[in-house]
Amino acid sequence: MILTALALLLSGTNLLCAPMDGRILVLNFECSGVANGYSDAIGDSLRSHIVKLGGQVVSHNLFEQLIRSRGKTESDLNFMPDEIKSILPQLNGQGAVYGQVYMSHGMLTMDMKYIEGNLPAPIIINPFVVGNLKDLYNVIPEAAYIILSPDKESPSVISVSPSDNSDKLDEYLDMKISFSEPMNPETFSLKAKPARCGAAMVM
Amino acid sequence: MWSRYGDVIYDDKTHTFTFKLHLYGNIDYEFMVNGGENRGFKDISGNPAQKYVWKISTGSS
Numbered sequence: 001m002i003l004t005a006l007a008l009l010l011s012g013t014n015l016l017c018a019p020m021d022g023r024i025l026v027l028n029f030e031c032s033g034v035a036n037g038y039s040d041a042i043g044d045s046l047r048s049h050i051v052k053l054g055g056q057v058v059s060h061n062l063f064e065q066l067i068r069s070r071g072k073t074e075s076d077l078n079f080m081p082d083e084i085k086s087i088l089p090q091l092n093g094q095g096a097v098y099g100q101v102y103m104s105h106g107m108l109t110m111d112m113k114y115i116e117g118n119l120p121a122p123i124i125i126n127p128f129v130v131g132n133l134k135d136l137y138n139v140i141p142e143a144a145y146i147i148l149s150p151d152k153e154s155p156s157v158i159s160v161s162p163s164d165n166s167d168k169l170d171e172y173l174d175m176k177i178s179f180s181e182p183m184n185p186e187t188f189s190l191k192a193k194p195a196r197c198g199a200a201m202v203m
Numbered sequence: 204m205w206s207r208y209g210d211v212i213y214d215d216k217t218h219t220f221t222f223k224l225h226l227y228g229n230i231d232y233e234f235m236v237n238g239g240e241n242r243g244f245k246d247i248s249g250n251p252a253q254k255y256v257w258k259i260s261t262g263s264s
Contacts, residue, residue, distance in 0.1 A: 123248050151248040155218075157236055157255035168262035171226050177236065178219040182247045185213035188220055189243020194204040195231035195258070 022094025024050060024147060025058040025087075029110070030078040033103030034133060039074075042101060042110075045137060049144035058093045066090060081115045081122050088117055097147050101136070104129075108136055112143060114150045123150050155179045204230065231260045 028043030035042070047057045066087055067074060077084055077098065084096045095116040102109055107129050113122035125146055128139045161176040162169055177190070204227050211222045226232060236255040237244050244252040 121249070123250075126247055151246065151250065153246075154250045154253045155244070155246040156253045160234075160255075160257050162259050164257035165259070167260040169226070169259055171228055171261055173224045173226060174221065175224050176219055176221050178217060179244070179246070179252060181218060182215060183213065183218055183220075183252075184245050184247050184249075185211070185215075185220070187243050187245040188211050188213075188222075191235040191238060192205055193233045193235070194227075195233055 023056040023058050023092060025063060025084070025091055025093040025096035026050065026060075026147070027063075027078055027084070027096065027098040028060075028074055029098065029112075030075055030100045032101070033108070035101040035103075035108060035136070038101070038133065042136070042140070045140050046097070046144055046147075049141050050147060053141075053144055053148055055144070055148045058091045063087075063091060081113070084115055085117050095150070108132060110136060110139070110143070112147070114147065119152075123152065125150070151181075153181070155181045155183060205232065226261050228261050229263050231258060233258050 026043060026047045028039040031037070031039040031042065043060070047060065050057055064074065067077060070087075072080075072083065078100060081098070084098060088094070088096060095114055097112055097114050099110065099112040101111075108131065110128040110130075112125040112127070114125060115122040125143075128136070128143060130136050130139060156179065157177060158180050159176075159178045162173065206225045207222055208225055209223045211220055213220050234257055237252045238254045238256060246252070
């Protein structure tokens with residue numbers, strides 16, 4: 001879904017497909033390395049692009065007042081999703097975006113996470129990896145679009161090979177499992193159960 | 204009763220995992236994606252895949 005959103009954006013298609021209804025809290029990301037000091041500017045740019053795309057954002061001034069009253073800093077909250085969730089109702093916010101911008105292997109990386117009150121864990125958005133600050137500003141419109149359409153859909157298996165109920169198969173098999181959307185390859189985990197002995201194992 | 208060998212290959216264009224299995228002859232097997240406590244497969248946003256079950260049978264060895 002995220003890749004589809006990116007493809008739509010890059011193809012120049014009108015983006016206002018299904019913007020999120022509720023207001024979004026966008027924190028100023030925790031910035032380090034060459035991005036140190038750009039936290040406010042990156043946050044402002046992201047909020048501005050979300051509004052341009054038809055989204056609604058929580059007043060950042062209101063958010064800052066609230067966290068000050070709680071004795072917290074915005075920098076702290078970028079690492080405290082439960083704290084963010086707890087303040088969303090007071091700000092009449094549906095969800096929040098937070099994260100970090102940092103240097104890794106000579107590249108500037110922007111990690112974004114999205115959280116809502118009823119989500120057990122944040123949705124981790126694929127990081128943007130760019131060469132420099134200018135390039136980072138160039139991807140912020142894409143980031144804004146992704147924020148407006150966070151992926152909450154569970155992927156499903158669309159085909160397997162050998163197919164269901166195949167019989168008289170060879171003992172050595174090439175097996176394929178195809179999913180409906182991009183998967184994290186490191187999460188491969190398949191359960192197999194020989195029907196006659198019932199011992200299930202994960203491979 | 205079975206083993207996986209070789210690497211698991213993931214094709215990000217077709218969202219397909221490919222791998223090799225060694226099964227025993229004349230056995231019915233049930234495979235399961237994310238059933239029960241097995242919640243491994245996730246998309247790039249961290250959403251777990253829906254449960255999927257299928258069966259295959261091997262011939263006489």
